[in-house]
Amino acid sequence: xxxxxxxxxxxxxxxxxxxxxxxxxxxxxxxxxxxxxxxxxxxxxxxxxxxxxxxxxxxxxxxxxxxxxxxxxxxxxxxxxxxxxxxxxxxxxxxxxxxxxxxxxxxxxxxxxxxxxxxxxxxxxxxxxxxxxxxxxxxxxxxxxxxxxxxxxxxxxxxxxxxxxxxxxxxxxxxxxxxxxxxxxxxxxxxxxxxxxxxxxxxxxxxxxxxxxxxxxxxx
Amino acid sequence: xxxxxxxxxxxxxxxxxxxxxxxxxxxxxxxxxxxxxxxxxxxxxxxxxxxxxxxxxxxxxxxxxxxxxxxxxxxxxxxxxxxxxxxxxxxxxxxxxxxxxxxxxxxxxxxxxxxxxxxxxxxxxxxxxxxxxxxxxxxxxxxxxxxxxxxxxxxxxxxxxxxxxxxxxxxxxxxxxxxxxxxxxxxxxxxxxxxxxxxxxxxxxxxxxxxxxxxxxxxx
DNA sequence: CTCCATTTGTTGTTAAAACAACATACTTAT
DNA sequence: ATAAGTATGTTGTTTTAACAACAAATGGAG
Numbered sequence: 001x002x003x004x005x006x007x008x009x010x011x012x013x014x015x016x017x018x019x020x021x022x023x024x025x026x027x028x029x030x031x032x033x034x035x036x037x038x039x040x041x042x043x044x045x046x047x048x049x050x051x052x053x054x055x056x057x058x059x060x061x062x063x064x065x066x067x068x069x070x071x072x073x074x075x076x077x078x079x080x081x082x083x084x085x086x087x088x089x090x091x092x093x094x095x096x097x098x099x100x101x102x103x104x105x106x107x108x109x110x111x112x113x114x115x116x117x118x119x120x121x122x123x124x125x126x127x128x129x130x131x132x133x134x135x136x137x138x139x140x141x142x143x144x145x146x147x148x149x150x151x152x153x154x155x156x157x158x159x160x161x162x163x164x165x166x167x168x169x170x171x172x173x174x175x176x177x178x179x180x181x182x183x184x185x186x187x188x189x190x191x192x193x194x195x196x197x198x199x200x201x202x203x204x205x206x207x208x209x210x211x212x213x214x215x216x217x218x219x220x
Numbered sequence: 221x222x223x224x225x226x227x228x229x230x231x232x233x234x235x236x237x238x239x240x241x242x243x244x245x246x247x248x249x250x251x252x253x254x255x256x257x258x259x260x261x262x263x264x265x266x267x268x269x270x271x272x273x274x275x276x277x278x279x280x281x282x283x284x285x286x287x288x289x290x291x292x293x294x295x296x297x298x299x300x301x302x303x304x305x306x307x308x309x310x311x312x313x314x315x316x317x318x319x320x321x322x323x324x325x326x327x328x329x330x331x332x333x334x335x336x337x338x339x340x341x342x343x344x345x346x347x348x349x350x351x352x353x354x355x356x357x358x359x360x361x362x363x364x365x366x367x368x369x370x371x372x373x374x375x376x377x378x379x380x381x382x383x384x385x386x387x388x389x390x391x392x393x394x395x396x397x398x399x400x401x402x403x404x405x406x407x408x409x410x411x412x413x414x415x416x417x418x419x420x421x422x423x424x425x426x427x428x429x430x431x432x433x434x435x436x437x438x439x440x
Numbered sequence: 441c442t443c444c445a446t447t448t449g450t451t452g453t454t455a456a457a458a459c460a461a462c463a464t465a466c467t468t469a470t
Numbered sequence: 471a472t473a474a475g476t477a478t479g480t481t482g483t484t485t486t487a488a489c490a491a492c493a494a495a496t497g498g499a500g
Contacts, residue, residue, distance in 0.1 A: 062360075062363075062367065064364075070363065070367040072360060072363060083353075084353045084356045087349055087353040088354065088357070091357065094357070094360055094361075094364070095360065121342075122342065122345075125342075125346065125349060126334070129352065130308065132349065133307040135356055136352060136355055136356060137304065137311065137314070139359040139360065139363065140314055140315065140359065143282075143292060143359065143363060143366075144290065146363075146366060147282065147284065147405060148284075149405075185367060185369075
């Protein structure tokens, strides 16, 4: 296990290398590998465990009765998911988690945290509070992206926000076209169509998951 | 100040009456009254304070550049808001808060919590963690309600969920029609129209903010 | 009670996205 | 290198909601 990596994650940030070991033991940390596309957690299950992504990535999604998929967000390496449900053990999952690529997870038992017998309890608690607050912002953002009634508006609000968050007009997104459509709540073919229009109008270029937003200076 | 009321709120739940006073002092608690419709917090501001609703109610909303309103949620008496931003002081507000009726708030300084010098720190921290986790669920639900592409689908998912959450097929919602439209991300007149259809089809009845979902047994 | 203001409901038109079906481009394995 | 499978792009049709403008109902204030 890469201790240096763990110490830089939002969950363990601020921990001393020595205390990390006892923490991992107290939380019954176990490692597990998932191939691309494999389900990790299903809606309806209860879980007292939450997960830290060691490598790869995970999408958090919801499937309605007719099979329509809604993507709530993407969890990258170093981040955690299912911590909401681990904090509220009485709640059963409303979402599923799926490996969006070959992924290695660290599974952690939250019960130790919620009882008073955890080493570094205060540190992990404040870190978890920060993490859930950040997730609130991520969910709020996803709501803003889908608040426009037009596909173009949704795309531009999402993409320009990504440019800001990633600090560059050229950036990658963690979704393919179908996933982006399910994240923005629109039809995939209509999304592709709108992207083509934006390209034709010289507002952006795309190459797979990589987008470049063009400014006046980029025009011919 | 109604101590008994405070001790039953999710924020102070589990506190001893004696420690509540020192807590309120440490968090520099001050009370303030807002008439219906008045803005409490504006998007763009920073805030290290968060707010507990003593009476009344607050809507959390977002206004885009064209003046379109998106409602993220409603905060009822006993609940708190802006705690996300209080936990992440570097973030400026993406949303505004508006009194949806005559409202009395308790304003609290979060700085005391985040430093290590707070009485009952552990209790408030775990309570806040639970609260932000619950907010995550509330935001996730709002996303699910808007995941259907039809107004009918959005209405039915919202209303049937409310029936479950409130434990009765007859229930009140904290929104008028315009607010409900802005919460579900649809046009108000189209929403009214769809509600009329649902009434005509015998699926529900409405009286102001009060809805009744009808089952087979209610049919004539 | 009456008047004014606000909220809710109704209707017709227009714009936009969903949907379906297909074409093209990319990947990956053999 | 080829073939199969997946992802992306394109086009035409249909459905649906947005929009606009107005009517009806509701709720206070004088």
